[in-house]
Amino acid sequence: MLPTQPAQRHRAVAREFSDRVAGVADWAAPAPVDGWTARDVVGHLVEWFPGFLAAGGVQLSPGPAVADDPAGAWNHHTEQVQGLLDGPDATSEFSHPMAGSMPLAAAIDNFYTADVFMHTWDLARASGQNVALDEEFCATLLEGMAQMEEVLRSSGQYGPAVPVSDDAPVQDRLVAFIGRDPHWSPDSP
Secondary structure (H helix, E strand, O other), X not given: OOOOOHXXXXXHHHHHHHHHHHOOOOOOOEOOOOOOEHHHHHHHHHHXXXXXXXXXXXXXXXXXXXXXXXXXXXXXXXXXXXXXXXXXXXXXXXXXXXXXXXXXXXXXXXXXXXXXXXXXXXXXXXXXXXXXXXXXXXXXXXXXXXXXXXXXXXXXXXXXXXXXOOOOOHHHHHHHHOOOOOOOOXXXX
């Protein structure tokens, strides 16, 4: 079971993703996201979130380029994010032009940690590693996302849901909801 406090949850989710980063042997391997490679999964997380934070006045210092050092880029990035969550500004108000206002830790938890959690599956599959995502958090995310499915689909950030049975494991239902085939492998992209 994942912790519920934003700093601890991020630490646990980022550790799981970091374990997958450490296990990647081929950064050019295809990923479950159409047109992406293992490197692109890391690139997505390292590249979108600094812009989100900057829109609310929070800056992360740049690290290694994902193209040159995906593991180094990820490690630098995740340390920066954890530093925000562990730092004195975690409870300060963060105002984003599209996401509204909330404590900085809540913004990170709501918008970023969940993304890292879901992309852990993508990186594991791209690199031929196993992953068993926390079932309770899978269920929580799935329930919350299902309530705003139309908004999510219209954003272009999620593909069409992949049909799975109602009694499929919750991890399979979550990845299917966000547009991934739960049975995807690099041999059958």
